[in-house]
Amino acid sequence: MKIKSMRLAMSGLALSCFTAMSAHAAEPKVLFFYNWTDYYPVELLSKFEKETDIKVTMDGYDSNETLLAKLQAGGAAYDVIVPSQSIMQTLIKQNLLMEIDAPSLSNFQYVKEPFRDPVFDPGRKFSAPYLWGTTGFSYDSARVPGGKLDDSWKEFFEPRKELHGQLAALDTSSSVINAASHYLNVDECSENPQDAKRILELLQKQKPFLKMYSSDNTVDRMASGEVIMMQNWNGSTARATLQKSTIKYVYPREGLAMFQDNFAVPKSAPHPGNARIFIDWMMKPENAAAVSNAIAYANGVQSDALLDPKWKVMDAINMPDEYASRLRPEKECSNKARELQDRIWSKLKG
């Protein structure tokens, strides 16, 4: 891969002799991209390199907290990062982001209306939309009694007898607690210890029926039949469905968490000009669609017409409109709520 990208960079260098230099010629033609692991098709980077001559180095992280810790520690030289909405306010208030004024970028015109002025970043001063998705649950319809489960968290938290020991939950405290909060109809950022107590009781009752808590290998876990049902992301479910067509995704009627990831530029970015070029390029419909087609998550750009037919037929990716009211955007909880969540999680696992 390295050799390939180096060869591309070399040919890019040759090409650049003929093409006109852009206004950002003063910056070296490199970009450091810090993204979630397995959350960007590598092939698309070659396309970007070919079109702009900017060589991209991609590095991965596994949680918003890892990203936050890296930025807080200082010294990290990344140009583009991909924070989720639930951490945007922290990054902005900690003064870790550079203002990029996304609406001033030429391709911002293609951004879908609901993604233009989000609460976590009013006016899109610091970020541009990337992908979004939901955390519901998936099941194998060929292996459940009657071939269908109700679209309720009850199926997951109080599983039928036939599914005991055959289901898994994500090993991410916020995801599990969000889902439990939605099922119990309490605020997921509740600071009320009584709510925490109810959530813990629900989770403790569910725990003996679980095969495991894990956030890794979610595609393979469903596709290989290791579990019949698991808490899962929509894109991961869709990729499993490609391998095994009987896998279904559920949008529980009690509500499910919706996450939205964004491009942003850290204050310490060494190449902010290249970062703006990259972010603008990513808002072009064909490029946004290339990401969605490769990793099966919807994006915030008007590119639905370019979506691969194999995804279009899936509820998991192409969400039916009637489910829109069930989506609960992830929130950023207070320290007090976070401490309660940590206590729930420690007691649950303890």
Add this chain to the structure above:
Amino acid sequence: MSVSSTSPALNRALLLSPVVLTLLALIAIPLGIMGYISLLPRNTYGGVDWQAQWQLHSYVQLFYQEGFDGELELNWVYAQALLRSVFQAGGTTLLCFLFGFPVALWMSSLTPRRRNLMVLLITIPFWTNLLIRNYAWLIILREQGWVAQSLNALFPSAGGITLLYNDFAVSVGLVYSFLPFMILPIYSTLEKLDWRLVEAAYDLGANRWHALRRIILPLSMPGVIAGALLVFVPSLGAFITPAILGGGKTLMIGNLIQQQFGTARNWPLGSSLSFLLLAILLVSLVLYALYSRHAAKNLNRGAKA
């Protein structure tokens, strides 16, 4: 010879300075930072408030916690996680000894050429990353794997044996990971063993079992203790193996600390938990030191007699 013109004390200090500086930079300073963090209050957005007054809140939190009903209650969760880790690490150490000792004994009976080959073979797994080796066990032990399949075919009456995502799987992973740390120190003491002593024992009427228990085992004790420490200490803090092979259902002290620095964004509690773990390790090291002094005294007394 120019060095000898200065005082011997200065010489010693100069010669020791690389070691002292390394220890200071790699152990004392990081530990100092962690101790400092454990005394600070946490910041609203993760991290800590560096300017704040020192406080002992994070240490109180280790044992007492405000319950969901508002009253201060004894908090057993962390103690339980710690105890579980100690038991798990102790069990791992014991199993490593049971498997490792015979291997080391057998190795020491080989020709030197084959011994070196065995040492090489035992260290080969270390050329691969721990994470990858743990995932390998995931594939071996899973339900569709041949081990589980053949076990279930042999014992259909057991009603579907699962090997993965339980304490058994964690033990397998930990023992597998740390076994070489047990074998190699024991082997190195057995290699130097004076076999004439064993022959003398036979001459004096000992059978094999007696020779092993009264002669070989006591003489290899330094290796056994060193191996036990080398296995016990890292398995006490292990968090990858329990997370992958244990299915994340139980919390080990390592997972707990990682959680505090990650999602919980509670660095002070994470630091105080680390210090608790460190204290326990120090106690076990002190016990080891006392034991070896005791053993040395016995040896001296034996020599005098």
